[in-house]
Amino acid sequence: MRSTLSKLLTLLLAWAAAEGCRRLRMPVPWMLGPLLATALATMAGQPTRSSLRLRNCGQWVMGASLGLYFTPPVVAQLVGLWWAVLAAVAWALALGAAYGRWLYRSCAGRLRGVSDAALRPSAYFAGAIGAASEMTLLAEREGARTDLVAASHSLRMLIVVLVMPFGMLLAKAWWNLETVDLVPPASAPFAAAGLAWLALFTGAGGLALQLGRLPNPWFLGPLLVAIGLSATGTAPSGVPTPLSNAAQLVIGVSLGVRFSPLFLHTAPRWLAQVALGTLGLLAACAAFGLLLAWATGLHAATAILGTAPGGMTEMSITAKVLQLGVPVVTALQVTRLVAVLVLVRPAYRLWARQP
Structure with missing residues (x-):
């Protein structure tokens, strides 16, 4: 009963924060508001709670919503960007x-109770630009301190999710942009019966990936199914804005509740280096995004967001809300997630041999 009440109160706090951010015209208010409010409340020791089922539903909705942007003309143009x-x-x-090498060298011998054998894999997997849960699991198999890896990914996620929407909003103002799309979007209009069919099809995709124990099944499964429907012109319905907003809210809550009071006491020097390094990552990725934009003809805002070192779901949501080339950003982020998951552990073998 207490757990249910805590979840309801957390959702109420998140809704109030989202409304406040919306009235203040902040970027991505339905994700940033709940994220900030629940993170602050959790670190203050308040009994915030997040529902795993609601988070999965939120990812389900966003995966389906983003997949509908992949219309036939968009897919045709994306194929030409395979090399990018x-x-x-x-x-x-x-x-x-x-980044992992820098993190290791800056913390070697300076973290009490952390051996060099544990610090090496901890620094590498903390630096890997991949999904937090999967990187933490892989790090554990290599003998890393999983608390350090998990804390680093949580802090990096927080910084990137806070910086990128505001940065992209400033970029839109700087370049006087309204929207950035490869071609004008042509998503299916909302239809109640069609939405039920869309939920059925995309839900089956999420369930299939969950049974296959693949990462982020309730985002990737619906996303892939929705891409297939949209690319073939058979999408039965669009996703209404209120449903998309609710999905962003529960995703924001699920991110915010990670920041327990113990988080602030997890190796302060380590967290300080992670924060500094994350700012460096943002700058380096922005520079690479500009180079990629120059080479491909994409708009710089889209390329920067697509290569940002943030979470796949959060960066795709930012692209959707700010209308910054959703298909390109999603394609870049999803491909990176899968590739890093497959290659990061073999790459660690080579990385660990270096002094």
């Missing part, structure tokens, strides 16, 4: 390895 996607993957792997 591969370049972004190679960049992410190289940058993550370099």
